[in-house]
Amino acid sequence: MPETYRVAIMGATGAVGTELLDLLAERNFPVEELVLLASPRSVGRELTFKGQSIKVQDINQIDFSDIDLVLASAGGSVSKEWAPKAAAAGAIVVDNSSAFRMDPTVPLIVPEVNPEAVLEHKGIIANPNCTTILMGVALWPLHQYQPIERVVVSTYQSASGAGARAMEEVKQQAQAILRDEKPVTEAFPYPLAFNLFPHNSPLDDRGYCQEEMKMVNETRKIFGVSDLRLSATCVRVPVLRAHSEAINIEFQQPLAVAKALELLHAAPGIKVVEDWDANYFPMPMEASGQDDVLVGRVRTDLSHKCGLELWLSGDQIRKGAALNAVQIAELLVKKQLLKSKTVA
Ligand SMILES: NC(=O)C1=CN([C@@H]2O[C@H](COP(=O)(O)OP(=O)(O)OC[C@H]3O[C@@H](n4cnc5c(N)ncnc54)[C@H](OP(=O)(O)O)[C@@H]3O)[C@@H](O)[C@H]2O)C=CC1
Numbered sequence: 489m490p491e492t493y494r495v496a497i498m499g500a501t502g503a504v505g506t507e508l509l510d511l512l513a514e515r516n517f518p519v520e521e522l523v524l525l526a527s528p529r530s531v532g533r534e535l536t537f538k539g540q541s542i543k544v545q546d547i548n549q550i551d552f553s554d555i556d557l558v559l560a561s562a563g564g565s566v567s568k569e570w571a572p573k574a575a576a577a578g579a580i581v582v583d584n585s586s587a588f589r590m591d592p593t594v595p596l597i598v599p600e601v602n603p604e605a606v607l608e609h610k611g612i613i614a615n616p617n618c619t620t621i622l623m624g625v626a627l628w629p630l631h632q633y634q635p636i637e638r639v640v641v642s643t644y645q646s647a648s649g650a651g652a653r654a655m656e657e658v659k660q661q662a663q664a665i666l667r668d669e670k671p672v673t674e675a676f677p678y679p680l681a682f683n684l685f686p687h688n689s690p691l692d693d694r695g696y697c698q699e700e701m702k703m704v705n706e707t708r709k710i711f712g713v714s715d716l717r718l719s720a721t722c723v724r725v726p727v728l729r730a731h732s733e734a735i736n737i738e739f740q741q742p743l744a745v746a747k748a749l750e751l752l753h754a755a756p757g758i759k760v761v762e763d764w765d766a767n768y769f770p771m772p773m774e775a776s777g778q779d780d781v782l783v784g785r786v787r788t789d790l791s792h793k794c795g796l797e798l799w800l801s802g803d804q805i806r807k808g809a810a811l812n813a814v815q816i817a818e819l820l821v822k823k824q825l826l827k828s829k830t831v832a
């Protein structure tokens with residue numbers, strides 16, 4: 489009999505949490521028992537897993553020594569409090585928040601890039617930032633063949649990055665504006681419908697916001713290149729659940745477009761989408777719901793002899809968050825690092 493596991497989802501009612509629930513079912517993850525956790529607001533609410541209704545529980549009432557795997561997706565402060573407790577009780581925590589990503593003792597993993605880092609875990613594994621995951625999947629096969637010197641990336645990020653409430657807000661704003669009413673803004677600082685603005689995370693004194701510096705620092709850690717030169721500009725756009733990115737890459741030596749396409753076609757987690765005659769390239773509407781990162785519009789940078797440019801769209805909630813976390817959990821199973829505890 490294959491081993492089965494007691495799995496807890498922290499933040500089960502959120503945008504990422506509900507996707508985790510769907511993915512565990514869809515990918516037939518070997519679940520023995522599923523424990524759903526959210527804020528006190530949601531205790532008693534029922535969610536469905538494989539046709540079975542499961543009640544959301546209070547995190548304070550859970551004994552983590554009964555749990556084998558925790559998929560944490562309830563924000564940084566909840567993870568900071570609960571992930572170390574769960575790990576100390578013997579569970580492995582795959583944490584979606586940014587709380588532990590840059591901790592040198594915590595592996596930061598994109599399974600298509602650095603799956604072997606799973607072997608170094610000490611109870612907590614961090615899931616990278618969504619824009620970072622999507623870019624990493626696309627850049628890694630190119631970097632393996634021709635080392636990257638420098639990256640300049642501009643992002644076009646969906647409302648889903650700010651959670652389920654923000655997705656609802658952008659829909660409500662669109663309806664209000666179409667009725668000639670003033671849009672309500674709560675999740676975001678400004679109206680997002682029919683608008684865009686630089687990413688709404690705090691700025692540092694050099695003019696970079698947190699999201700932009702996550703792309704720099706997390707990519708360096710995942711690629712194992714501590715001095716990789718990378719500059720990002722992150723922008724929130726009125727799209728529901730897929731992020732797009734325009735990426736300019738400078739390699740050590742020139743990389744032909746045909747070779748780059750060959751590498752991208754062969755790489756895991758990528759679907760090349762381009763029809764130049766039809767001016768058809770990756771679109772967030774088509775990326776939504778897909779597991780693969782859609783990559784296309786690969787062209788030579790006319791301004792630099794070692795430059796290449798590409799465009800991508802990827803589902804922020806899926807590969808940008810929940811799918812990457814479930815793939816890390818699958819790696820733990822495959823490498824026999826996840827142990828099923830005997831519960832009295
Ligand atoms: N690349 C990545 O890995 C990504 C990571 N994330 C991370 O995942 C987190 C969740 O994102 P998302 O699903 O979009 O956000 P949502 O706002 O949609 O969901 C938040 C979830 O956390 C729960 N929660 C809030 N406060 C507490 C608490 N005090 N105790 C227990 N549960 C709590 C909420 O429960 P309730 O419904 O009861 O309020 C809800 O289930 C983010 O904060 C971020 O850290 C998000 C996107 C990408």
Ligand SMILES: N[C@@H](CC(=O)OP(=O)(O)O)C(=O)O
Nearest residue numbers: 584585586617618645649650
């Ligand atoms: N990157 C998300 C926000 C987020 O959840 O990021 P992180 O997981 O790094 O906290 C966005 O689009 O805004």
